[in-house]
Amino acid sequence: MAKKKAATKKRGTNGATKNDVGLIGLAVMGQNLVLNMADHGFSVSVYNRTTAKMNEFIEKCEAEEPSANRVHGYAKLKAFVQSIAKPRKIIFLVKAGRPVDMVIDELLPLIDKGDILIDGGNSEWLDTIRREKDLAAKGINFVGSGVSGGELGARFGPSLMPGGSKEAWKSLGPIWRAIAAKVDKKTGAELQGAEPGKPVKGGETCTAHLGPDGAGHYVKMVHNGIEYIDMQLICEAYAILRGLLGMKPDEISKVFEDWNTGELSSYLIEITADVLQQKDPVNKRKFFVDSVLDAAGQKGTGKWTAMNALDIGIPANAIGEAVYARCLSALKEQRVAASKVLKGPKVKVIKSNRKKYIDMVCDALYCSKICAYAQGFQLMAEAQKEYNWKLNFGEIAKIWRGGCIIRARFLQKITDAYTKDKKLQNLMLDPYFKKAIHGSQDNWRKIVSMCAEHGISAPAFGSALAYYDGYRSEVLPANLLQGLRDYFGAHTYERVDKKRGQFFHVDWPDPKRPQYKV
Ligand code: 6PG
Numbered sequence: 001m002a003k004k005k006a007a008t009k010k011r012g013t014n015g016a017t018k019n020d021v022g023l024i025g026l027a028v029m030g031q032n033l034v035l036n037m038a039d040h041g042f043s044v045s046v047y048n049r050t051t052a053k054m055n056e057f058i059e060k061c062e063a064e065e066p067s068a069n070r071v072h073g074y075a076k077l078k079a080f081v082q083s084i085a086k087p088r089k090i091i092f093l094v095k096a097g098r099p100v101d102m103v104i105d106e107l108l109p110l111i112d113k114g115d116i117l118i119d120g121g122n123s124e125w126l127d128t129i130r131r132e133k134d135l136a137a138k139g140i141n142f143v144g145s146g147v148s149g150g151e152l153g154a155r156f157g158p159s160l161m162p163g164g165s166k167e168a169w170k171s172l173g174p175i176w177r178a179i180a181a182k183v184d185k186k187t188g189a190e191l192q193g194a195e196p197g198k199p200v201k202g203g204e205t206c207t208a209h210l211g212p213d214g215a216g217h218y219v220k221m222v223h224n225g226i227e228y229i230d231m232q233l234i235c236e237a238y239a240i241l242r243g244l245l246g247m248k249p250d251e252i253s254k255v256f257e258d259w260n261t262g263e264l265s266s267y268l269i270e271i272t273a274d275v276l277q278q279k280d281p282v283n284k285r286k287f288f289v290d291s292v293l294d295a296a297g298q299k300g301t302g303k304w305t306a307m308n309a310l311d312i313g314i315p316a317n318a319i320g321e322a323v324y325a326r327c328l329s330a331l332k333e334q335r336v337a338a339s340k341v342l343k344g345p346k347v348k349v350i351k352s353n354r355k356k357y358i359d360m361v362c363d364a365l366y367c368s369k370i371c372a373y374a375q376g377f378q379l380m381a382e383a384q385k386e387y388n389w390k391l392n393f394g395e396i397a398k399i400w401r402g403g404c405i406i407r408a409r410f411l412q413k414i415t416d417a418y419t420k421d422k423k424l425q426n427l428m429l430d431p432y433f434k435k436a437i438h439g440s441q442d443n444w445r446k447i448v449s450m451c452a453e454h455g456i457s458a459p460a461f462g463s464a465l466a467y468y469d470g471y472r473s474e475v476l477p478a479n480l481l482q483g484l485r486d487y488f489g490a491h492t493y494e495r496v497d498k499k500r501g502q503f504f505h506v507d508w509p510d511p512k513r514p515q516y517k518v
Contacts, residue, residue, distance in 0.1 A: 018085035019043040019072060021175055024094040024103060026057050030148070032155035033093065033179070035061070038070040040199055046073050047080040083112040087171055088115040091304040093147070096123045101205035104131065104142075113139030116168045120147045122301050125214030125221060126339040129387070132164065132213040141168035144213070146220020148404035149181065153268035156193070157181030157200070159398075159404035160207035161223070163216030169209040180207040183405025188412030206403040210396065211389040218383060219396055222376045225305025225319040227268075227300075227405050229460060232322035233270050236458040237365045242445065243456050245357055246349035249287040253277035255358055263366055263436075266408030296326035305379070314382045315470070316375040318368065321463040326462040343457035363440035364447035368464035370437060373414060375467065389439070428471065437468065 019042075023034050025447045026048040034044050048054035054073045061067035074080035081088065088111060091124035092103050100119055117140060118299065119128065128144030128437045135142040146161030147154065162169065182191045182203030191203040210216050216364070234256075241247045241255060253276035278288040302323045308317035310358055327334075351358060377393055384391045419431035427433055448465050451458040470476060485491035493504035 009222065011490055014512045019045040019083050020089070020181060021045070022047065022084045022088065022090040023093070024048070024080075024090065026054055027093065028151050029120075029154045031057055031095040032151055033091070034071055034215065035067055035149070036155055036157070036179045037324075038067040040175075040176060041066070041070075043070045043072065043179070045080050045083040046071060047077055059257065076109055077106060081107065086112065086115070087141075088112070089118060089172055089175065090115070091118040091120050096121045097127075100127070100131070104135070108138070108140075111140065114141070116141040116143060116164075116171055117218075118143045118145055118162075118172060120145050122146075122220065122224070124304060125387075126215045128163065128214040130141050130154035130389050136165070136322075141165055143168050143172060144217040145172075145176070145215050145500065146223060148220065148406075150405065153181070153403050153405075157190075157206070157403050159399050159402065159407070160401065161210055161215055161216045161220045162207065163210055163218075165212060166209065173209070176207045177205045180205045180399075181407075182206065183329075183402040188398075188401040188409065188415065190407065204398065204401075206399045206401065207394045208357075208392075211384075211391060215384075215389045215391065218387070218389075219391070220302050221304050221308075221381065223400065223404060223406060224382055225316065225322075225379075226372060226376045228302035228322040228326070229319045230268050230406055232325050232460045233365055233368050233372070233464075234268060235325075236461050237361050237434060238272070238276070239456055240361050240451065240458065241358065243347050244350055244450065244454060245354055246351070249276040249289050259362055259365075262362075263410065264362065264369075264408075266410065267405060268408075277345070290382045293332065294329055295332045297331045297473075298323070298326050302326070305505060309375070309379050312379070312382050312386055314375070314379045315467060316379050316462050317467055318354075318372045318464040319375055319379075321459045325459055330370075345453065347454045347456065360443040360447050363443035364461050366466070367437050367440050367444040368461050369410070370428060370433050371464035371467050372460075373410075374433075377414075377427055392418075392422075393424070394422065399451035426471065441468075 021037060021042055022045040023030055024047045025083055026034075026046060037044050046054060046057065048057075054075070056070065058073040061071040065511045072083060074083060081090070084278060090107065090111070092100070094100060094103055100123055102119060111117075117135065119131070119142070125142055125144065128142075132142040132144070141164060143162050143164035145163070147158050148161070149158035153159070157180055160176045162172065162176060178199070180206055182200040183189060184191060185204050191200045210219050212498060220262065238252055241252045247255070249472065253273045256269050256273035256276065260266070260273060276287070280286040280288045280291040283291065302319065306316060306320035306323045309319065380391055380393065380396070383389070394415050397411050397418060401411045401415065413432055414427065417427060417432060418424055421430070424430055428437060444461070448458065448462050451461065482493040486493045486505055487508045490505055492505045494500060494502060495504055
C-alpha cells in the first residue's frame with residue numbers, strides 16, 4: 001500500500017507541508033526523474049495509473065536516503081494533486097498522443113489557475129502548441145519539455161528542453177536547472193558528482209527556456225532527427241570498416257575508442273565502441289552485433305523532423321536519409337530475396353594501409369556530421385519564423401553539450417560558432433567548420449566514391465556530400481527544371497537578369513499540337 005507521510009511534516013525545499021512537485025507515469029524514465037529530483041532536495045508526489053507499480057517504487061524509495069523522506073505516493077489522483085504546493089508543478093511522462101490529452105482531461109477538474117502542467121514526453125510540437133493555447137485560456141500553464149538522455153540521463157542529469165510561458169519557467173526553472181546535466185563552461189565536458197546521486201557542484205546547466213508553446217518539443221524533435229543521422233553515419237562508418245577493410249567488430253570497437261579521444265568524441269561514439277566489443281549473451285563465441293537482426297525500429301520523431309523539413313522547404317536531406325535507411329533496413333525479407341537476384345560489384349577487401357583508410361572514414365564521418373548539424377540548425381532557423389519563436393542557437397547547442405543522446409565535444413564548437421555570430425546562416429560557413437571541411441573533404445569524397453565502386457550502401461555519407469556540393473554551387477540545374485516546368489505547365493520562371501520575384505513565361509511551340517502558335 002502507498003504510505004502517506006504525516007501531513008504536518010516539512011517537505012522538500014518549500015518549507016511547507018506540501019510537496020514541491022508531482023510526477024505522473026512511473027515507467028523507468030519517470031522513476032529516475034523522481035529520484036533525481038529527490039537527490040536535489042525536492043519533495044515529490046507520485047501517481048501511477050497502476051497503483052501496484054507505484055507501491056513497488058515507493059518501497060524502493062523508502063529503502064534509501066534521500067528518496068525515503070522525499071518521495072510520496074498517492075493512490076488517488078485528487079489526493080496526489082492536493083499534496084503539491086501551489087502553484088502546482090505536475091510533470092507527466094506518458095506516451096505521446098492521446099494519453100497526454102487524457103492525463104490533462106483528468107487533471108483539469110482538480111487543479112487551479114496558475115498551476116503548471118509539464119509534458120516531458122516526446123510529444124509532437126503542434127500538439128503542444130494546441131494544448132498550451134487551450135490551457136492558457138483556462139488560466140493553466142502548459143510546458144512541453146524535451147527530456148533527453150535515456151534512463152541514465154533522467155537519473156543523473158538529462159538535457160532538458162522546455163518551452164511554455166516565462167511565468168511557468170519562473171516556477172519550473174529551479175527544479176529543471178538543479179536536475180539537468182552540468183558541463184564545464186569552457187570545454188563543455190560533462191561534470192560528474194562525487195558519486196552517483198551526489199549533486200554536481202558548479203558548471204553550466206543543460207537546460208534553458210527555449211521559447212513559448214511548442215518551442216521545447218520542436219527543439220527536442222530536431223535533437224532526435226540529429227540523433228537519427230548521427231547513428232546512421234556511425235553505422236555507415238562501421239559498414240565500410242567491416243566491408244571494405246574486412247575488420248572484425250572488436251577491431252572496429254578499438255577504432256571507435258580511438259575516435260572518441262578526438263574531434264568525434266561523443267556519447268554515441270563511446271557506446272558504439274561498447275556495443276561492438278560485446279559478445280552475444282546467448283552464444284558467447286559470436287559478437288552481439290552479429291546476432292542482432294538488421295531491421296531498425298523507430299518511434300517517429302526522426303520522421304517528424306524530415307516531414308517538417310519538407311513542409312517548410314529546408315533541405316535536411318541527410319536527416320531524411322537516416323529515416324529512409326531505417327525504413328529500408330526494415331524490409332528485411334525483401335532484401336534477402338533481392339540479394340539473390342540483383343547483382344552489384346563484389347566488395348574487394350583492402351588488405352594494405354588500413355590506418356590510412358580508417359583515417360579517411362573518420363574524415364568522411366566528421367564532414368557528414370557537420371552537414372547534418374548544419375541541416376538541423378537551419379531547420380530550426382526556418383521553423384522559428386513559421387511559429388514566431390526567437391530561438392537562441394548558441395543556447396541550444398550549449399544545453400546539448402551534456403545529458404542528451406547527441407552530447408559531443410563538437411557541440412562546444414557549435415556553441416562558439418553561434419556565440420560569435422548569432423545570425424550565422426549555415427554552420428558550414430563558420431570559420432572553424434569551413435576549415436574542417438576544407439581539410440577533410442578529399443577523403444570524404446574518396447570514401448563516398450569507394451562505396452559506390454564497391455557496392456556498399458552509404459546513403460547518409462553520400463547525401464551529406466551532395467548537400468555540401470549543392471549548397472556551395474552558385475548555379476544548380478534548377479534553371480533547366482524551371483524551363484521544363486514552364487514548358488509543360490506554364491509554371492513561369494525568374495530570370496538571371498531581372499530582380500527576384502518577377503515571373504516570366506514563354507509561349508512554347510509544341511510541334512505535336514499545331515493549334516498552339518509560337
Ligand atoms: C533521447 C531519445 C529518446 C528517444 C529514443 C527512441 O533523447 O533520450 O531521443 O527520447 O525516444 O531515442 O527513439 P527511436 O525509437 O525513434 O529510435
